[in-house]
Amino acid sequence: MRVTTLLATLLAGSAAIAASPSPRGLGPNLNAGNHYGAPTPPWGPGAHPGWYFGKHPEAHPGLTCLSGLICGILKLLPLGLQCPKTPPGTTPSTPSDGYTQTFSNLSGATQAGDYMTFGLVDTVADCKAMCNTVPGCGFVNTYHDVNGKNGSPLLTCSLFRNCHTAADATNTGGQTQPNGSVNHIANSDGWCKA
Template sequence: MYFNAIFSTLFVAAASVAATTNFSSASVALAGGFTEKDCYGAPTPPWKTGHHPGWYYGSGTAPKGISCVLDSFFCELLNLFPSGYHCPSPPPPTPPHSPPPPAPYTQVKDFYNLECTAQVDSYLTYGLVDTVDDCYAMCNSVSGCTFFNTYHDVNGKLTCALFSSCLTAACADNCGGQTQPDGSIDYITQSTGYCKAGY
């Protein structure tokens, strides 16, 4: 009963957004479902069969098959859902003649350039980015994110996996080998972990 009430509320809100904007009903439905509960479009973690990146955030061309492209258009739509996800904001410029702020994330000492990725229950979501800085921005924009793992695999872009706890190389035991929908076999290279300061 509770689920039906929430779904009805979301449906009415989505219909209202679609009616008052130039967004398609499919885009509105996608934005309304882009939530923590659905792991932001990636409910199956990357170490399980049938996984698929939930989103793409970057300045390049989005890879084929990614439904949530976090570009200015889709981010504008997400902003219409006040309690939903909001895209990363660019960091404020450093004032002139000021020392640079301390790094908010640091690379974990033993979690560098591995051929395996993190595989733990504190998984939040994963998607594709162009740079490590893009992944850092995504971690900053996802509630509870304190650690991100970047690596290269069959997806063709930099993969960005987010977690709610800081990890060590001992957690990096997903070494690929999963069969993909197109029949290719997943592999892992250049896996590196970054922990938020203070965690």
């Protein structure tokens, strides 16, 4: 009981420290059952990224930013999501990072039933680092959601259990945004984890 109370106190304090307003989904809703804060897949109406992993967490106050104090708290909680060990924006030092590219530069993103979660990243390497921390992740799809994500220039990083090909890149956008613009997908790349 004391551990639960301590964790609840830490979560409340970390949310206030990490961002203002407090990040969405930190706590019991940031788990596999809730798709790590992104229960609606990116092709669904009202979809919203569940997290951000990159060098500029201060620029994303509405998302759970996987850095700093949040990482320490996630280590204490059995949620299944952890902060990547690779610092954001870095590339692996070996020629092979354990991923094989299955498609590149498409105008459609993967849409499949084995969807796990999606968030925002600065680089493809950051998305792969996220996949490496999510149990069961076997495929990443990075792309630009043009006019989506409130105009953010960041990459969308979608994680899936199974490998996918260009045949599954059927999400071409088309969702009307709050400002009246319509989103579309650009520079979509797929990476299968070995």
